[in-house]
Structure formats: C-alpha cells, structure tokens
Amino acid sequence: MIRANQKMFAKGCRKKVFRNDEKTVKIIKDAFFMLNIIYLRQAASLVDLRDVSNAVQINATKGSKLKAHPTCTWRIFSGILLMTLTYALFLQTSGINFLIKYAMGTRCLIPNNYFVWEITRPVSNCKFCQGVNSALILSNLTRDQFKFYAYSSRPMIVKNATNHWPAKKVFSLFFFRNLYESIEGAYESVQEECQFLHFRSDLASLKEVLSMTDRRALNLAGEKSWYVGWKNCHPQVLDVMREFYQTPHFLPEDAESPYTNYVFLGYEQGAVMHLDYISRLMWQGQILGSKTWSVVPTPECGNVCNSFDFSVDAGDVILLDTRVWYHATNVKDNQFSLTITSEYG
Structure with a gap:
C-alpha cells in the first residue's frame, strides 16, 4: 500500500506538474533531501510536531462547528511544511551544496523521505x-x-x-x-x-x-x-x-x-x-x-x-x-x- 502510494505520488509529480522540466524536478529532489536532513539531524520531536498540529487544528476550527480530524490535520501540516520548503528552494538554491554531503547513502528519493511516508502511510488502527x-x-x-x-x-x-x-x-x-x-x-x-x-x-x-x-x-x-x-x-x-x-x-x-x-x-x-x-x-x-x-x-x-x-x-x-x-x-x-x-x- 505504501509503495503503491509512493509510486503514484512520484508519477503524478512528474506527469502533471513538472512534465518536461528536469531542472525543476532536481530542485524538488533537493527539497526532499533537505527535509530528510532536518528530520534526522535536528531530531524533530514527535511531541513538538503534534503540538503544532493541534495548534493548527484549534486555529482553523475556532468559531466553526466543524472540527478537523487530527490525522488529517497532521498530514495537512506535513504537506504544508513540504510545500513551503519546496517553494523556498525555488527562490534560493544556495543550500544545495550543503545537501550533497548529508544526502550520501540515500539512493532513492521517495523511499527514504519520512515526510512523504508520513503523509501517505495508512491510518493506524489504535x-x-x-x-x-x-x-x-x-x-x-x-x-x-x-x-x-x-x-x-x-x-x-x-x-x-x-x-x-x-x-x-x-x-x-x-x-x-x-x-x-x-x-x-x-x-x-x-x-x-x-x-x-x-x-x-x-x-x-x-x-x-x-x-x-x-x-x-x-x-x-x-x-x-x-x-x-x-x-x-x-x-x-x-x-x-x-x-x-x-x-x-x-x-x-x-x-x-x-x-x-x-x-x-x-x-x-x-x-x-x-x-x-x-x-x-x-x-x-x-x-x-x-x-x-x-x-x-x-x-x-x-x-x-x-x-x-x-x-x-x-x-x-x-x-x-x-x-x-x-x-x-x-x-x-x-x-x-x-x-x-x-x-x-
């Protein structure tokens, strides 16, 4: 299931958005590598991420009768973070040299990206x-x-x-x-x-x-x-x-x-x-x-x-x-x- 979602994600990105733009695809790859580095080297805390997710949920639903599902909020937050970093690298790619050293050992883009996996993984049965x-x-x-x-x-x-x-x-x-x-x-x-x-x-x-x-x-x-x-x-x-x-x-x-x-x-x-x-x-x-x-x-x-x-x-x-x-x-x-x-x- 996860592998299928990853393939669909990667295929959709290539065909629908960046069909003939190899340079753009490279920039997006660099963005994914940066996310890996931030997650692994800075030791992102699950508790911290959950707190941010809950804050987003509270602000988004304040004054509304509808309440966002916590799982959806978590994944939306991860998606927004992913898109934000990607956009930043569109504007400035000077950090790419920094990525090269710490991307060593990472052969595949999608299979090693924790943020993409978190967005696409199945919801757990508690x-x-x-x-x-x-x-x-x-x-x-x-x-x-x-x-x-x-x-x-x-x-x-x-x-x-x-x-x-x-x-x-x-x-x-x-x-x-x-x-x-x-x-x-x-x-x-x-x-x-x-x-x-x-x-x-x-x-x-x-x-x-x-x-x-x-x-x-x-x-x-x-x-x-x-x-x-x-x-x-x-x-x-x-x-x-x-x-x-x-x-x-x-x-x-x-x-x-x-x-x-x-x-x-x-x-x-x-x-x-x-x-x-x-x-x-x-x-x-x-x-x-x-x-x-x-x-x-x-x-x-x-x-x-x-x-x-x-x-x-x-x-x-x-x-x-x-x-x-x-x-x-x-x-x-x-x-x-x-x-x-x-x-x-």
Missing part, C-alpha cells in the same frame, strides 16, 4: 496500542512457547536470548573495520545498495566511521560522541557475520526473514524518534551495552494510547512493530552499545 503501558518481558523461551506472542504489535523483550552468540566476544568497531577493508566492494555496497544512518553524528559514511581515531572510537574525554547504523547487503560480509550470530531461535519456523541485517553502534543518544517503513516486524539483538527505548503511538492514537520507556540489556532480544510505534533509543551510562537488527514475518 487497537495495537490500547491498554499497553509497558513492554512485555519474557524469559528465554522455546519456539512453541513463543507462538502465542509471535506476531503481536506489543513491544516485547526476551531476556538472555543472545548470551550464547559468539558475537558478544567478537563484534566491535575494529572487527567491522577489518571485515570491510578485507572485502572488495564492501564499503561501496553500503553507499550504493544499502543504507547508512548517521543520526546526530557528524560522520557521513561507514568508511568515515571505521576510519576514526582510536580515541574517538572509545569515546574518551574531549572526543565527540557518536552513534550510527548501517544496512549490510554484501553477501561476503553477511556470510562472515553469520558465523557469530543466528536468527533468534524462538521465532516461528515459517517466518520469512531477509538475509540482510543492520548494525547499530555507538554511545549516548542513539536513534532519534522515527517510524520504520518496512514490510515485516523487527527484532534486535542487544550484543553489547544497554539501551533505553522510548516508544510513542502514531499521532492519530495519541488520545487513546500511552507513550512509555523500557530498558534492554546485553543478551536481550527486543521485538517491536516499528511500523506503528515511533521509537527512539538512548545508550545508558556512557556504555558502548552494539546491536544486530533484522526483520521477520
């Missing part, structure tokens, strides 16, 4: 979050015991599920540096085929991350803190990584899982508040360190559902429907956090 006030904590369990929970949207933590993975003694920044430098085309695969996420760091590529000084890698005093993530697509990289971890043993036998994975590592503030636009449920193995997760329901469910925090420790696996729960992470107590993430469904 049953997924009603009455949910905390993550469900499960002891390490068998596949048969997990069947009841397997496809739930409730945040879940399976304790001590990765303690037997060799990865906890092998994976590190230096492990990935040696791995990527030893395989031809490994760095290029992240930039050209997969995805690199710098979050709030000033690191623009995986090569830059793995080339940092040892002092910064260890987050020593006086060094800039950092947290990044990337998707692995290179078959040889994945083959080596798979020697040290496996898909959680309790997941359903018939569940589909991609061979690709994500690595997230670093210190202090982790991922900023966001929603994932993926096709399956997410699992993440916390190999090193501990993180606090903050989850927030989609805006249309804000009046009937609650936001809450929970902790995930080394050895745990978190399962979360990141398609309907906005989520952010924070690494605890200046620890180094390293996780492996993939999907199932």
